[in-house]
Amino acid sequence: MPILKIGGVEADVDIREELEQFPWHRPRWASDKLIAASPFRYDNTPSFFVNLDGEYAGTWADSGAYDADYESGNFVKLLAFLRDETYEETAEYLLSTYGINSVNAGDDLRLPKLQLPKQRKPVVLAETTLKPYTYEHPYLHNRGISDKVQRFMGVGYCPQANAITIPWRYADGKLANVKYRKVQGKAFWYRKGAEPVRHLVYGIDKVYRHGLSDVYICEAEIDVMSVYAAGFPAIAIGGASISDKQIELIRKSPIERAIIATDNDKAGEKVKRQLIDALKSAVELRELMWGDSEVKDVNEALVAGNVETIRKTQPVDYAFTFSFR
CATH class of the missing domain: 3.90.580.10 (Zinc finger, CHC2-type domain)
Incomplete structure (x- = not known):
């Protein structure tokens, strides 16, 4: 390699x-x-x-x-x-x-002195962070997501960056990070100096505020909004992997039943197995029935007008679960 x-x-x-x-x-x-x-x-x-x-x-x-x-x-x-x-x-x-590349014989290896990690304080952003983004843009509307759902999730628009803004919040609703997603192309980035998204679960504040016990678990924020547009609540882990912190947040939440709605590709299959392995003893799990569908994710299904794809679920297959951690 x-x-x-x-x-x-x-x-x-x-x-x-x-x-x-x-x-x-x-x-x-x-x-x-x-x-x-x-x-x-x-x-x-x-x-x-x-x-x-x-x-x-x-x-x-x-x-x-x-x-x-x-x-x-x-x-x-x-x-x-x-x-x-x-x-x-x-x-x-x-x-x-x-891991670290193998070393040569005779190399002087001095292991660093072991130090216990310092307890860090979570980063909380002021709500005024979002004030410059109180604009609307048709980008998400063109992807099948209603204005009502966008307002519910606090979506905005940054004219200077030509990007929609998607707030990430802690369970108590405090602002933790902001994702910027270009409306032309697919480029995105997160706010510098904010709380890492691997410490967060997108939409978890809605779970607590509305006492949600049944949710879909997706990879991306736009997929969460797509599921809401189809009539169901959802959360997202922010990508094709899940951290121990995110597992802990889901386990401690009011969620009792979850439908795994990761992307219909290899990476989505891998993170689905991670989710099953991590949550099988904590919540009741089901998964989307992608079958032979060629759509990549729930947003693609929504745009294609195939909402039934999002609604078709089945019990998860526990036979091949294994630990990635």
Whole structure:
């Protein structure tokens, strides 16, 4: 496997294995490169590539990028986008998964002195953070999400960034983070210095405020809003992985029954198994019946007018559960 330097630390990362967890449009896989339509925008031509091996392993470029920030970059940045995480969260995932590159005999190894982690205070953002974003944009309405649902979830719009704004809140309703999602293309980012989303569950404040015992569990915020648009409450973990903190938040909540509605792809299947393994002893679980459906997620089903796909559920299959932790 190629060696990547992540935060000054070298790790052997299986780049291809990580990328194969996600759907690609018109992909061409070679031993040293993936060429495909860009994941950052709506693209029907293979104008994006990732180096899978060699000196530039993990680097990528998009020849038709809308935004200079997404013309090229390293592997952590790409995977953070695909996993719907911050850069720091993805770097932490890669280092914990692949570890530190092996050292040579004779290297002077001095282990750092063990220190207990300091108790950190959660970051609480002022409600005035959202004041500049009290604008509307048709982007989500065009994706089947009603104005009523958008208002319920506090969606706004940032004209300067040309991005919708999606607040993330703690269980008590206090503002913890804000996601910015470009209305052109698929680029997104989170507010700098805010609470990491791996410490949060999107929509958990609604669970407490309205005493919700039955919810769908999705990956992304737009999927949560899609489920609400279909008439059911939902929460999201913010990407294709779940943290111990998020598991704890769900376990402690009023949720008694949950329908797993992760994406209809390899990454979605993986996080579904994580959810089943983590929650099977705490809540009653069901899952969406994707069957042979070709839709990627619940928002795609909503846009296609196939709300019945969101409503069709079945008991989870516990036979293949295993621990990722």
